[in-house]
Amino acid sequence: MTVRRAGATLALVLALAGCGGAAEPPPPAQAQAPVPSSVPVTVPFKGLRPTSVKIPKIGAESSLLAVALKPDGSISVPSVHTPMQAAWYKLSPVPGDTGPAIVLGHVDGDRKPGIFFMLKDLAPGDEVDVDRSDGRKLKFVVDRVTQVPKETFPRDAVYGNSNEPELRLITCGGAFDHAEHSYRDNIVVYAKLAS
Known part of the structure; x- marks a missing residue:
């Protein structure tokens, strides 16, 4: 799978996934063909990685698992049974490198708040704050917070290349659709490197 297709597929899967409201990502039958992005996707992970994320205002702190896509095209997310675990999408840049680094976490799971319960x-x-495996300690500053319907997930804005180090934090939000076992929206936080 090419990096471009992996990024587009991730955007689709995140737009459809329960983000903690369901034990499993949606089955492939619910997925549609990825829509190609007009913005290039950044280079894949090559060893250096973020190790933790901390958001003082909302009391969120977690180590970071490195995740990618499963063979069926769904994203490997932390278990819904460990909703306080966050993950870094390893086909995005390492935080602090040029481009948008993607960190995701559950809004809830197992009937408990998740790591990004208060992201909104x-x-x-x-x-x-993000720590990396090379010892760097980075501070990002939130630029904006959006809540978007999953069916209109802003792929290019979230995953497209940028000329500076940026961070995207993603979880689910909005109303919970009991029929689909999924939240209707995504919360996306955009942040830029401060130090």
């Missing part, structure tokens, strides 16, 4: 409460100026 962030505002411009709030800080997100």
Whole structure:
């Protein structure tokens, strides 16, 4: 699978996944063919990685698992039984490198709040700290927070290349659709490197 297709597929899967509201990502029958992005996707993970994320304002702190796509095209997310575990999408840049690094986490799971339960409460100026395996400690500053319907997930804005180090934090939000076992929206936090 090419990096471009992997990025497009991830965007589709995140737009459809339960983000903690369901034990498993949706079955492939629910997925549609990925829509090619007009913006190039960044290079894949090659060893260096983020090790933890901390968001002081909302009391969120987690180590970071490195995740990719499963053979069926769905994303390997942390278990819904460990909703306080966050993950870094390893086909996105390492935080601190040029481009948008993608970190995702559950809003809830096992009837408990998840690591990104309060992500929607962030505002411009709030800080997100990321540690890396090379010892660098990075501070990102929130630029904006959006809530978007999953069917109109802003692929290019979230996954497209940028000229500077950026961070995207993604979880589910909005109303819970009991028939689909999924939240209707995604919360996306956009942040830029401060130090």
